[in-house]
């Protein structure tokens with residue numbers, strides 16, 4: 625059989641599909657509701673892109689206060705996760721619940737993933753993390769901070785303890801760092817720890833279509849991972865568009881401030897609904913759980929929102945070892961425009977039976 629040519633670990637995978645019914649209000653994918661004008665891009669369409677993305681890396685390195693040699697560019701951070709797993713391999717240690725791509729990519733490369741449950745506050749369970757490090761000596765540890773889909777930032781001291789105790793690389797994935805009220809980035813700590821890498825993306829701040837992600841870290845490590853990068857992984861249109869848009873720092877920052885304000889307002893509004901419990905967030909989304917005594921099921925809530933033309937992300941499981949898990953009956957809603965958020969709140973009130981107070 626021709627299908628038998630496929631590796632067993634690939635055969636066992638489920639294709640990653642994104643279930644997105646066509647709604648006008650899309651609050652499911654942690655995108656920014658605000659785009660930027662592209663302007664006229666001057667591109668030699670017959671030529672390959674700059675393989676080093678030199679101009680773009682220079683601009684970002686400047687922003688982050690590092691040398692351009694410390695920055696590696698990817699076709700989204702997803703591609704960089706792939707490169708890390710290709711160049712370094714497993715075992716991989718991740719908390720649960722967290723961003724699903726770490727596990728999905730490890731699985732596709734046949735690498736072993738060890739999952740350690742977060743504690744009741746969705747913070748790192750240090751006893752369990754240190755035990756797993758001691759037992760499995762993971763080569764890669766991915767920590768999303770703020771964490772997707774829980775929205776909280778792991779305690780800084782705990783992350784430092786992981787970095788100090790890890791024999792492998794620790795990747796602090798700062799996809800949502802621009803929305804963090806504390807504004808504390810682990811990039812500042814890079815000089816202190818050679819085994820620390822920080823991952824960034826432009827996807828969540830309004831440039832998701834461009835597919836641009838970056839790893840920042842030690843030159844030698846970045847150079848080694850760079851060896852598995854495909855030569856022209858970031859296309860010319862994305863490089864040119866990002867360079868143009870990044871010049872207008874004011875507009876980007878204004879959108880981020882707006883999203884943070886809206887997030888805090890959305891959290892307050894969600895806190896008033898008796899059927900749900902929202903979790904406070906440092907990101908551009910909010911996790912909330914449907915209460916056991918709610919008059920509506922999670923399935924019904926999801927479908928009724930879609931009937932109101934609003935799409936959010938329905939979650940389930942999220943434990944370190946199968947179902948049931950802490951994300952059962954949970955949803956993740958992305959912060960939209962004030963108008964979109966108001967429509968979402970109105971719909972939620974109607975569907976769940978209204979306010980507490």
Ligand SMILES: *Cc1c(COP(=O)(O)O)cnc(C)c1O
Nearest residue numbers: 700701702723772799825827837
């Ligand atoms: C969305 C997200 C990313 C972004 O991936 P891109 O491939 O850059 O779009 C990375 N990490 C986390 C935790 C995310 O939620």
